[in-house]
Amino acid sequence: MGAYFVRKLIEAAAVCVAVSIIAFLLVQSTGDLAVAMGGLDASAEDTARLREVYGLDQSFVQQYLSWAGRVLHGDLGQSYFSQEDVLTLILERLPVTATLSVASLLLGLLISIPAGVYCAMKPDGWFDRSCLGLSVLGQAMPSYWVGLLLILLFGVTFRILPISGTQSAASYVMPSLTLAWFVFPVFLRLSRAGMIDVLSSDYIRTARAKGLSERTVLFKHALRNAILPVVSVATVQFGFLLGGSIVVESVFSLNGIGLLAWSAIQRSDYPVVQAVVLIVAIIFVLLNVVSDLLNAALDPRLTSEQ
Amino acid sequence: MNISSSTLDVRDLNVTIHTPLGPLAAVRDVSLNVNAGETLCIVGESGSGKSMTSLALMGLLPPAATPKATHLRFGDHDLTAGGRHAIEKLRGDRIAMIFQEPMTALNPAWSIGEQMVEGLMHHKPSLSRAQATARAIELLDACGIADPEPRLSQYPHQLSGGLRQRVMIAMALMTEPDLLIADEPTTALDRTISAQILALLKDLQKRLNLAIILVTHDFDVVRDVADRICVVYAGQVVESGTRAQVLGQPAHPYTRALLSCVPNSDADANTRLGFLPGVVPSLINSDDGCQFRARCSLAHDGCAQPVPVSTEADRQTIRCTLSMEDINNRYRDPVPPAAVKAEVSDDTQAMPALEVKGVVQTYEVRKGLFGTKGQVHALRGIDLGVRKGEVLGLVGESGSGKSTLARALLGVEAPASGEVLINGTPISKVDRKRRARLVQPVFQDPYSSLNPRRTVEETIRLSLDIHEIGTPDERRVDVKRMMDLCGLPARTAANFPAQMSGGQRQRVAIASALILRPEILICDEPTSALDVSVQAQILNLLKDLRAEFQLTFVMISHDLNVIRAMSDRVAVMYFGRIVEAGRGKDLFHAPKHPYTELLLGKLGQGEEPRKAVDFPNPLKPPQGCSFAGRCPRAQAKCAIDDPRLTKAGPQSAACHFPT
Numbered sequence: 001m002g003a004y005f006v007r008k009l010i011e012a013a014a015v016c017v018a019v020s021i022i023a024f025l026l027v028q029s030t031g032d033l034a035v036a037m038g039g040l041d042a043s044a045e046d047t048a049r050l051r052e053v054y055g056l057d058q059s060f061v062q063q064y065l066s067w068a069g070r071v072l073h074g075d076l077g078q079s080y081f082s083q084e085d086v087l088t089l090i091l092e093r094l095p096v097t098a099t100l101s102v103a104s105l106l107l108g109l110l111i112s113i114p115a116g117v118y119c120a121m122k123p124d125g126w127f128d129r130s131c132l133g134l135s136v137l138g139q140a141m142p143s144y145w146v147g148l149l150l151i152l153l154f155g156v157t158f159r160i161l162p163i164s165g166t167q168s169a170a171s172y173v174m175p176s177l178t179l180a181w182f183v184f185p186v187f188l189r190l191s192r193a194g195m196i197d198v199l200s201s202d203y204i205r206t207a208r209a210k211g212l213s214e215r216t217v218l219f220k221h222a223l224r225n226a227i228l229p230v231v232s233v234a235t236v237q238f239g240f241l242l243g244g245s246i247v248v249e250s251v252f253s254l255n256g257i258g259l260l261a262w263s264a265i266q267r268s269d270y271p272v273v274q275a276v277v278l279i280v281a282i283i284f285v286l287l288n289v290v291s292d293l294l295n296a297a298l299d300p301r302l303t304s305e306q
Numbered sequence: 307m308n309i310s311s312s313t314l315d316v317r318d319l320n321v322t323i324h325t326p327l328g329p330l331a332a333v334r335d336v337s338l339n340v341n342a343g344e345t346l347c348i349v350g351e352s353g354s355g356k357s358m359t360s361l362a363l364m365g366l367l368p369p370a371a372t373p374k375a376t377h378l379r380f381g382d383h384d385l386t387a388g389g390r391h392a393i394e395k396l397r398g399d400r401i402a403m404i405f406q407e408p409m410t411a412l413n414p415a416w417s418i419g420e421q422m423v424e425g426l427m428h429h430k431p432s433l434s435r436a437q438a439t440a441r442a443i444e445l446l447d448a449c450g451i452a453d454p455e456p457r458l459s460q461y462p463h464q465l466s467g468g469l470r471q472r473v474m475i476a477m478a479l480m481t482e483p484d485l486l487i488a489d490e491p492t493t494a495l496d497r498t499i500s501a502q503i504l505a506l507l508k509d510l511q512k513r514l515n516l517a518i519i520l521v522t523h524d525f526d527v528v529r530d531v532a533d534r535i536c537v538v539y540a541g542q543v544v545e546s547g548t549r550a551q552v553l554g555q556p557a558h559p560y561t562r563a564l565l566s567c568v569p570n571s572d573a574d575a576n577t578r579l580g581f582l583p584g585v586v587p588s589l590i591n592s593d594d595g596c597q598f599r600a601r602c603s604l605a606h607d608g609c610a611q612p613v614p615v616s617t618e619a620d621r622q623t624i625r626c627t628l629s630m631e632d633i634n635n636r637y638r639d640p641v642p643p644a645a646v647k648a649e650v651s652d653d654t655q656a657m658p659a660l661e662v663k664g665v666v667q668t669y670e671v672r673k674g675l676f677g678t679k680g681q682v683h684a685l686r687g688i689d690l691g692v693r694k695g696e697v698l699g700l701v702g703e704s705g706s707g708k709s710t711l712a713r714a715l716l717g718v719e720a721p722a723s724g725e726v727l728i729n730g731t732p733i734s735k736v737d738r739k740r741r742a743r744l745v746q747p748v749f750q751d752p753y754s755s756l757n758p759r760r761t762v763e764e765t766i767r768l769s770l771d772i773h774e775i776g777t778p779d780e781r782r783v784d785v786k787r788m789m790d791l792c793g794l795p796a797r798t799a800a801n802f803p804a805q806m807s808g809g810q811r812q813r814v815a816i817a818s819a820l821i822l823r824p825e826i827l828i829c830d831e832p833t834s835a836l837d838v839s840v841q842a843q844i845l846n847l848l849k850d851l852r853a854e855f856q857l858t859f860v861m862i863s864h865d866l867n868v869i870r871a872m873s874d875r876v877a878v879m880y881f882g883r884i885v886e887a888g889r890g891k892d893l894f895h896a897p898k899h900p901y902t903e904l905l906l907g908k909l910g911q912g913e914e915p916r917k918a919v920d921f922p923n924p925l926k927p928p929q930g931c932s933f934a935g936r937c938p939r940a941q942a943k944c945a946i947d948d949p950r951l952t953k954a955g956p957q958s959a960a961c962h963f964p965t
């Protein structure tokens with residue numbers, strides 16, 4: 001287990017470095033930064049001075065290393081637009097996005113895994129068909145559309161939920177539902193397919209042959225193996241949820257990372273964009289480590305010696 | 307026999323499976339009974355309904371299947387009226403079952419210990435976990451697992467196939483059942499391991515007075531363990547009786563034909579095997595007549611009517627319209643064994659068609675990031691020569707390096723050292739295209755080795771297309787001829803593999819291997835996925851093709867009967883080495899190496915192999931003889947001194963103390 005954990009951490013660190021290089025290049029490749037910073041009417045000397053001040057005349061490698069050094073000290077630069085510290089900007093908004101993503105992930109899992117299991121028990125039954133139908137709908141309807149629909153229904157018609165802002169827990173209900181709706185099909189299909197697969201496996205037959213109750217067979221023997229793929233994919237989906245929050249946060253005017261990134265892109269505020277890319281990517285990498293560890297805990301084959 | 311003393315008594319069991327094409331009668335009117343301390347073998351070919359019968363007895367049928375029986379008694383319980391649910395109460399408690407695949411039958415996510423105790427604790431809630439664990443340890447020990455306690459915390463993937471099957475047996479016995487149903491319990495195991503498992507079952511049966519129903523397609527297993535035998539064909543019991551009756555004086559035409567397909571000790575490279583033409587009929591919407599009539603040499607008009615079951619005093623029961631006497635007078639084997647010509651050049655000085663010189667193969671393995679790197683020694687110095695037109699049989703248990711050697715012979719994997727020569731030229735110096743016209747492989751699994759999206763014709767023609775041999779018209783003619791030679795009807799040309807039976811697919815694989823007219827064919831377990839009657843057909847085909855094309859063969863198998871029936875010369879492999887080699891006649895008649903004797907069941911009295919069954923560690927080959935850990939004849943010298951292959955009688959053996 002120890003060696004496995006260390007290996008996963010080293011892999012994760014390597015990916016983080018790669019991601020940071022990409023994030024760095026992302027901004028470099030958007031054109032001449034000095035020109036971008038100085039604006040169109042800056043004189044040639046002004047641009048040259050900017051270049052020197054910001055170290056833009058150095059080699060790529062030098063620039064990257066000094067940038068990476070600053071990042072490691074928590075200095076992600078300043079917003080071109082508001083001159084605020086980027087890290088502060090992000091840390092202010094992170095809790096909103098995190099709450100939203102975690103809530104919608106949990107909601108998605110809580111609905112789709114039991115549903116998937118139930119579908120697998122009676123494939124092609126009425127419940128299975130309706131769930132599959134719903135999940136097709138889920139994939140066909142874009143999340144902003146679902147969000148607007150929810151606003152119309154609960155915010156405008158029934159007036160039971162706030163339609164924007166982050167004042168109370170209730171404000172998160174509709175955004176989380178919207179995002180959960182978005183991940184539901186994936187989890188449903190995975191847990192259903194995993195469960196159908198596992199239920200037809202030889203070891204389930206063995207468990208039944210022991211005369212165990214159907215509940216034990218399902219929950220002790222089948223579920224644990226069936227949700228392995230769900231655990232791996234859940235982290236990937238969480239990354240999508242962070243991405244999806246861009247849309248949902250703007251629909252519900254939640255002041256989260258998504259909204260921040262959206263406005264930064266519109267304003268070509270590169271330091272902010274860069275920092276969001278970097279931080280989201282690192283969160284993503286860390287989540288992958290978590291999912292590997294979860295998988296390892298669920299599947300002894302991954303860690304024990306032959 | 308006193309019926310009321312039976313552990314299980316079933317009459318007229320029927321299992322119907324609902325398929326989109328109509329009802330499939332998987333089991334019809336099967337009656338069986340088995341007594342305490344007795345082994346009943348159900349034997350039959352694939353699809354004959356063996357598994358459906360055993361699953362029905364366990365109440366584990368798939369949802370689409372409906373069972374029905376006119377009489378079902380288990381001990382004192384009359385379960386006839388209770389149907390499915392009645393038997394479920396006994397399942398895992400009074401009736402236990404073990405399955406074919408030890409590799410997949412245990413749950414990978416739970417430890418051995420947990421999986422062993424949970425059943426017992428479910429059925430006997432008053433037992434504490436400690437008591438259940440103590441019983442698990444006791445049973446693992448009884449099942450020949452040395453040092454059982456640490457095994458309990460291990461997971462299935464940490465055990466070898468043989469160990470897993472022992473665990474499965476121990477697990478099934480936790481509740482002290484009265485009846486054990488074993489569905490092909492040793493089919494997936496090596497012969498030596500299989501023999502141990504069967505001996506274990508017999509031993510446990512004696513101690514626990516267990517009734518055993520053993521389902522198998524393997525007559526060697528039946529011969530070893532059966533007290534009574536049911537032969538099933540297309541869902542029906544066609545013959546049943548004691549082992550002596552059914553094997554000694556088989557009565558039903560199907561049993562006789564099937565037994566004539568099993569290669570026996572008379573078979574050799576120069577005889578075609580007896581075989582049973584035709585295939586098992588579809589069971590969907592089948593009629594009530596004798597299901598065997600399309601293949602039966604004695605079939606007559608009356609056979610289309612429902613067939614009565616008949617018994618004669620002191621004889622077995624058969625299901626046939628003819629009396630045993632009639633059958634006896636009229637029966638002839640459908641296609642009896644016959645000579646086949648095979649030309650091997652006698653010139654021992656001539657250059658071998660295929661030569662292996664000092665081939666060593668190692669693979670790097672690594673455990674974890676900081677784990678130690680190691681080398682698996684797959685082949686540890688192989689020397690071989692195969693003369694033109696000769697069939698060399700390679701036999702050995704799994705892990706002995708047979709398939710690694712096959713890959714080296716095919717030139718698809720270069721050995722770490724040593725070389726393979728074809729007609730004197732190193733295979734490494736022959737380019738791929740040329741090589742393909744010299745050697746071709748035939749693999750074990752005709753299901754996975756064919757591309758599912760190519761038709762039979764396209765599959766066979768593929769090599770001609772790649773090598774641009776002949777005009778399209780010529781290619782078509784050649785493919786037709788090859789299909790004909792390989793016994794593939796012309797109408798199957800447009801079929802996809804999914805539309806063919808296992809035997810037909812193997813014919814396609816053989817035809818496409820031969821279409822380039824290679825000189826050498828390397829067959830890796832070509833029939834081990836097939837039934838005996840189909841196996842006989844394929845082996846005969848290979849014999850005919852050998853004569854037709856003057857082929858040189860390397861035949862790899864773990865099945866000694868197949869090796870005996872096919873090979874001029876035989877090499878026995880153990881742990882990456884050849885431990886004995888010689889002419890088939892000599893080697894089978896008077897083996898010299900203790901391992902060959904073990905394989906042939908010819909170890910002398912008091913020479914049982916030692917309990918330590920495990921192979922030596924391939925990461926760390928032992929200094930002395932690699933067989934020493936299992937060898938009943940091992941002496942001090944064997945642990946230090948690695949024996950080399952040297953002359954021993956007419957053959958050669960790698961042993962300090964050959965027989």
Ligand SMILES: Nc1ncnc2c1ncn2[C@@H]1O[C@H](COP(=O)(O)OP(=O)(O)OP(=O)(O)O)[C@@H](O)[C@H]1O
Pocket residue numbers: 323325330332350351352353354355356357358359368370523589
């Ligand atoms: N789930 C299923 N659906 C439809 N048909 C099935 C199903 N399972 C088995 N069958 C059919 O039932 C018949 C009997 O099958 P069964 O598995 O009992 O054969 P078997 O004698 O055990 O064969 P094998 O030696 O290959 O294990 C076959 O014709 C098979 O195709």
Ligand code: SF4
Pocket residue numbers: 559560596597598599600602603604605606609613625626627628
């Ligand atoms: S009933 Fe007829 S077809 Fe069937 S085995 Fe007897 S003789 Fe052959």
Ligand code: SF4
Pocket residue numbers: 899900901931932933934935937938939940941944949960961962963964
């Ligand atoms: S050398 Fe010794 S241990 Fe090896 S097979 Fe011969 S007698 Fe047995």
Ligand SMILES: [Mg+2]
Pocket residue numbers: 356357358489
């Ligand atoms: Mg079967």
